[in-house]
Amino acid sequence: MRDEDRDRSFWERKAPQYDRVAKGLFGRPLPRVLELTAAGVSGADSVLEVAAGTGLMTAVIAPRVPQVVATDYADNMLAILAERMKTAGISNVESAHRDIYALGYPSGSFDGVVAGNVLHLVPDLERALDALCHVLRPGGKLITPTFVHDETRTSWLVSRVLVSVMGQPMHRRFTAASLPQSLERRRLRVTRAETIPGLIPITYVESVFGAARKPHDRHQALGRAREPFARRAWAESYRRFQDADGEAPLEPEDLERFATAAYLIGGDDESETFRERAHQTFLDRGDREGAARSASWLARLDCCSAAPSRQRTNGSPELSVSSTRRNSIASCRVGERVRDGFRLRDAHL
Secondary structure: OOHHHHHHHHHHHHHHHHHHHHHOOOOOOHHHHHHHHHHHHOOOOEEEEEOOOOOOOHHHHHHHOOEEEEEEOOHHHHHHHHHHHHHHOOOOEEEEEOEOOEOOOOOOOEEEEEEOOOOOOOOOHHHHHHHHHHHEEEEEEEEOOEEOOOOOHHHHHHHHHHHHHHOOOOOOOOOOOHHHHHHHOOOEEEEEEEEEOOOOOEEEEEEEEOOOOOHHHHHHHHHHHHHHHHOOOHHHHHHHHHHHHHHOOOOHHHHHHHHHHHHHOOOHHHHHHHHHHHHHHHHHOOOHHHHHHHHHHHHHHHHOOOOOOOOEHHHOOOEOOOOOOOOOOOHHHHHHHHHHHHHHHHHHO
């Protein structure tokens, strides 16, 4: 049986007990989450809710917007949702059986998308986020309140018990820091994040998809990223360059700064990716000196490619004090990088 089928079967069986568990043992964060979600969707014309379950969130979203489409892939959940809407006299909710990976709506169909307590459950997070962004209009808001199982020692333990004893599906565990970072990696701009305490805390996150800046705003955003870079506040600079790059691709000079900041907070793979982009962009615009410089940096990164991965402390973008980088030689790739660098430099001279 596939992971998706096994997961769906679990939620079909647990639908009758879902409300009792959600409001009981794990219910401490719920009132605040509902309050934030209701406020977050206000002003939208149309909202899609995925993994809507029994409609706990649907019931607070519907009074704030003209139209709600509530989806889930478990029919038993949707049946309870429909009954809840009927009992509450809510008539602006359309419920539909949908898979999060194949929502079936045209691009840009919704002003807002709510995905409550589902991102830790999907087998393929990137694919799920791409599907959610596809149905959001540019500038639309994605709201993702999510259990952060690894945020505290207690939640870490409870999470493992849920999986081992109850068999609950679980494909990843977030912290309050790693959840927003996962969204930002998909070019979403996080505008709000709040963690609500509980047996398993929930981090409420709002992010904006494809919001374009005016040229003046773009210049200010880049300035806000370059300023902490100049004073060597690497983590702050990394976050600000990440925001700017999510809105529009960075120029190669800023990609080099972004790569340096990523490297110095432990993001070795990200740093190499940004250097690769800078190298290609320099080549595309005919800047041989810049391309040679990027190739040389990539060769240095390749020299260290066999070093142990460095961890970001507590999920935050900070380099662990005990982390060290040990040199090793990846001869083929290093040789290629060095040759590229010198060839391009000599051609420029």
